[in-house]
Amino acid sequence: MSSFPDYYKILNIPKNASTDDVKQAYRKESLKTHPDRLANASPQEKKTATEKFQAVADAYYVLSDSQRRREYDALYSTRSSSDKSDDPNASSTFFNTFANMFASAAGGPTGTTGDQRGQRPDADHVFGDVFEDLLRPEVESRVPWWAWLGAACGAGIGFIVANIPGVLVGAYAGNRLGAIRDAKGKSVAAVFSDLGGNQKAEILRALAMKVLGSAL
Known part of the structure; x- marks a missing residue:
């Protein structure tokens, strides 16, 4: 070689x-x-x-x-x-x-x-x-109430936006956001605000590439 x-x-x-x-x-x-x-x-x-x-x-x-x-x-x-x-x-x-x-x-x-x-x-x-x-939860909740509620809400919004494909994407996104609240005991916005500046920038850029197909 x-x-x-x-x-x-x-x-x-x-x-x-x-x-x-x-x-x-x-x-x-x-x-x-x-x-x-x-x-x-x-x-x-x-x-x-x-x-x-x-x-x-x-x-x-x-x-x-x-x-x-x-x-x-x-x-x-x-x-x-x-x-x-x-x-x-x-x-x-x-x-x-x-x-x-x-x-x-x-x-x-x-x-x-x-x-x-x-x-x-x-x-x-x-x-x-x-x-x-x-943003992975640090401690898994025994009863993932927010994860289930998030999946249901996300699925509803997803259906409005993009019918069946939207249901799948929305349910998954809502579930993951709910899981963060189950583990942290506070809103995702509060969790995000506690992160360092570099981590916030990384997350936003990663989301931009996943959702929009391009980096900010």
């Missing part, structure tokens, strides 16, 4: 970065490289952006898991500086071989398509999972 993907360089973090550092770096780099930011891009520009976005997801997939990171670091240490690259193509040509090292690992990877282990992560799923974690 001519080039080795430097996932630390792709995420712009040092080799001794903590797991939390990896997650924070992924949030930042995924927002910068998300292809939906390029509303008027040419097909080639979209393709390049998608490759970068995938490489960032690959980097997060590898470095956010302790076992995968140990295996990666063992290989990383055998490569010279000239062999290491932040070129997305280095990740695309290397990742399948690297992922197969974990085919027998305990527990399947998150963000992959299908149930088979050792697959390359789905970049869009990784993106959604990481940003959903920002």
Whole structure:
């Protein structure tokens, strides 16, 4: 293999970065490289952006898991500086071989398509999972009253807006918002106001990309 993907360089973090550092770096780099930011891009520009976005997801997939990171670091240490690259193509040509090292690992990877282990992560799923974690309830309620009420209200609003597809989307959104209230004991607006400025910006930009198909 001519080039080795430097996932630390792709995420712009040092080799001794903590797991939390990896997650924070992924949030930042995924927002910068998300292809939906390029509303008027040419097909080639979209393709390049998608490759970068995938490489960032690959980097997060590898470095956010302790076992995968140990295996990666063992290989990383055998490569010279000239062999290491932040070129997305280095990740695309290397990742399948690297992922197969974990085919027998305990527990399947998150963000992959299908149930088979050792697959390359789905970049869009990784993106959604990481940003959903920002508002994930800290403690699950035993009786999720607000989650049920939120699902019902969301379904009603969704039906008004977009009939059956709207019901599905509205019910899911209402359920997740209700689950936050069940866990926190206060409104979602109050929970949101307690977050730091960077987290608020990240959530708003993620929602914009999901709902509108472009980043603010």
